Amino acid sequence: MAGEVTLVVVCTFVLMYYVQTADIADCTQSEALLNCSFYGFREIPNITHLTVPALDMSNNKISSVTLLDFRDAVKDILTSLNLSHNQISTINNSAFLKLKHLEILDLSNNLLQGEDLNTKVFDELGQLKVLKLERNPLKFVRRKTFDFMNLQALQHLDLSHCDIQTLEVSAISLPQLVYLDLSWNRLQSFNPDALKMMSDLETLDLSHNDITEIRSLLYLPELKTLILDNNGLRTVELRDTVSKYVEKLRVISLRNNEIRTLGQDDLPWDLETLDQIDLTNNPIQCDCKLKWIISNENIVGKNFTIQCMYPEEVRGANLLQLSDDKLICGSPNVEIMLAIGSSVVAVAIVIVILFCIIALRRRRIWIKKSKDGGGDYTAMYTRDDEDANHRVSISDERLVMRDSGRKSDG
Template structure:
């Protein structure tokens, strides 16, 4: 009964809002935004969405209607956020997207009257400063904040102190590397970041090292991204982490010593030209691992047959997704067939595969290989660029002894045939020139025997 009443109320709200939307987003409106209504996936209540993206808007709308819940203003030409020019007062606005604009400055009071904002996206702008710590002071319900791809060098003291419900923060691709590693507790003590945060992105900050206890207080982080920095080793991380992106760093090897996270489900180690070695048992401690991606590492030529330990033949194993694409791998040990049997997808494309008898086992897993016809031979040169699925018996005769015999047998046969041919040639020579091989033994005019007989 309650569900029926809820559906009726939602329908009534939609009908009423439909009248309002015509005024806000109709052809006669100033901005001509695309407006629609939908049911929120979390609350199951109707929400009103105004999509004003890519409309060449030069300034923030002077008035945001109270009925708008989600406002998208990305890909425009907005340069500043100043309450003197655009006073924003809303109890209903929950999501505000200002990404991909030209925002340079934000007045400390601009967000003062948007009390129920849950998500704020300021990424891909030209922001150089956030003013003082009061800029987010009234955003007590904010759960997600994206400040990535700006020009920030420092952040105000305790700027995140009032954001008690913040769960996701992205500070990536700014000039904050030196500032954020100035002390071991800069996130909590200096910036006032909530220790209950679950998602943190510090990508592209040119960070070379983190203090051993840098993340110690963040015991609830599940999503951590440290990609495109200058790290030489995997830092000490919270044991709660489930998603970890370390791509684009300076690792030369991957070892179990730095990977002891039993809750980790997805690990990305892509785009590392310096990576050369995956140690034995490197992923042995990652009991929950479901997705592993190691791609675009041109100096990685081998993937240890014991990277996950010895594979039991009859157990269901992790991960379910494995990508080793665009490396320089030469071979993959046949022991991985026991892992492949329980995997959903494997990407082995664009490597330097040596096509011999040890690679043929991959063909039985065509159903899980990503673009299997793109897994091509690099060695030997005679069959370079040939797909492993298209290899014939004549391409690898050593692998088909029943057809071509064993290699040792073929070599013996060649030696015997050669010896027989040499012997036949010798016999022919002896027959053709029967006495020439003995030299000239007859008595001639100059023979000493002839002289002796004459003198007598």
Template sequence: MSLAHHLGLFLGLCLVLLARLQMARGLANCPTGCECDDDTLMVNCGEGTLDVLPIALNPAIQRLVIKNNKLKTIDSSMQFYAQLTFLDLSFNDMVSIPERSFAYHAKLQELHLDHNKIGQVSNRTFQGLSTISVLNLRGNLIAELEYRTFSPMGKLAELNLGQNRISHIDPHALDGLVNLRVLYLDDNTLTTVPDELTFQALPSLAELYLGTNSFMTIPSGAFQDLKGLTLLDLRGAGLHNISEDALKGLEALRSMDLSDNRLVTIPTAAFQKLGRLEELNIGQNDFEMISSGAFAGLRELRHLELTGAQRLRRVESGAFTGNSNLEHLNLSSNKQLSELPATALGGLPHLSTVVLKANQLSTLDEGLVPWADLQTLDLSENPFVCDCRLLWLRHLLLSRNSSGQYAPVMCAYPSALRDLPLAQLAEPLLGCAHGAASKQAIIGILVVVCAALITTLALLLYTCRRRIRELLKGHSALGRKEREYQKTFSDEEYMARPPPGCGGVHPAAGGYPYMAGHGGSGRPIPVTEL
């Protein structure tokens, strides 16, 4: 063992004795720019110029925060603070962490080393951290994860490795993390989804962040061992397609982010595996149309974000068939979206929030959704043509004016109404003299139907006027007259006589009523008798 090493140990021992002596006196040396509280056992060093760890703090401290300083490394003075439960050394200039730097910190529960310049870690870096639950290494320069890098930390629940330069992960790098629930691997340089063996070592994983990498595609069954995963973040992962079995095994998934990829179609077949999914963000992709039944497999979907799809032009009728539990729908900032058929959003009885902001919509159908049932509505920043077709929307906005839950709608056309609020326009300005066009059409149809019924009834009355007159005179009088006429007929003639028509005219009489006499002769019946 070198002389320098002996001198280092001797110096460290002296410093420990000095610190314990200060603690015995109830005093601790608090560096300039730090706040030291011996009652709560907390030390917080704000932004400053500290380039080494303080060596004379109270050894009993439990929380130490030295952020936004100029620390270059973790030196031997760290061993003096073996009672730490929380350590934050983020936003410093640390390039490396010496091995066994935390060998004496069996009580440490959270370690934050994010936003430094650390380039490498190994399984010897974190020896001694047997009780740690949170390790944050975000924003460093780590390029790979070696074999069993984090195995000493069996109780680790959250591991943040985002915003590094990781391009390779040993299949057994995460072995031993049986209690890990949250893993950040986003914003690295991975070109493939980590090996299946990597995920097999994480039986408790609930949240996985893999966005901002360059996957292009997802291998079949890549996540099949993550049976308890509830959140999967793949935004900005460079995905061009998602195969039918890519999401196999994710039956428990509740939230997924597929935004900012290169998908040209909605991966409907893959979604069939996600029967419990409640939240989906699939905006900023390359599809041009949302087909009928595009999300058919997502029976429990409640929150859908489909924003910023620069090529999206149309949402087909029945696009959300099977999503009857949908409550929040955001279809904003789709710069070419100009077509929303009347039945595009049909079958959504629980819909409470609709955001159609910043699209290319010029009008909307009144039957698109049950507008009056919505709690939140945003139709702003669309090039609406303010005419009689939007009179219903004007009435709706006026009825909700006091609540502030509905965003104002501004007119784009005609030019005379440009930039004017729709809700403040009088009906004549919208070209509506007698109400909405739909109401006018209904009234017109009713008028035509009524006129047709009246005309038909008049014709019927005119045709049967004589018969009606007979009925009004009463059956008794007619009966007496009929019996008198019957006396002049023989039995055979009477039996052969046809019944009177609607006008009471005998067909053989040439339009005049005759009564047959004896010998076959007849005489005209006087009108008075009729």
């Protein structure tokens, strides 16, 4: 009996797991949204009637997306589709083909990987303006995944928190794109060739990656905000490339990096459009080598924050608020002590070298004498009238021998 009860429970659980019990009629509707979130859907239902422009299918158990063949009345009115927080790992090619009026598509917080996406997935979404893919384990974006031939109107693309390590050449080619978020990934370098035809891009967020240096940007004539926070950046040489290709830049954020000093050719200090540079929380050494910054007339009145980390006396201060006398490169006493210390060390090194040379020469002489017959010997014969014993002393550089125990015959 107990076994039969257990079997019934197991079968019931399996049926509940595999059979979709949710119904579109259970969803709630407001003036602008049909809310089917948290209803346990395992696939997108075939909606036959829709009177609102937005459909929320988030927080369900959907694992794949096939062709969404809604009725014409639905396709013509639907402009926003939310599929976030599901278990989607597969999207068939042309799955959204018939949603020609769709403007917002949210696929964030799913299980999509780089090989699951290609240019066919977003076929004919010519009206799409916002595409959210954050928090999918993409790892890479292949060539022409986001291409202007299909996504002609896309303005906002979110690829943050996707564990992206590689952007292939021409991975993103979107002339109408205004905002691109690539933050919280694992990019080790910025490859300008990965982004093509970005003539309208205004904001590029590359924060929270593993980029250690950045030396160039592509042609971004409308770029206004460049975010490079939390990257471990040590080298930033953007002056020339910004002057050539990014002429409307207003904000450069370089917070929480490893920048220690700043050269006159590192950043576009004299760019007229530039309003803000933020270098908070970098190990910047504010000494006499940075006096050129506070004397630069192009910086006066700008919202530039160059936070000092060293020396201790100015830690936390904004370089632009310090006077010349605060920017020093060591006191005279310190310099004298360093000079004396260097001299003592130099003399000690010379003495050690001379000692080694002398010791080496003496050793060579000793070895040569040994090879020539054992060296020079001196023999002395002495006789003591009061003692019948005779003494013979033979000596060289190594040995002195005395024989005082033998008697002489004559």
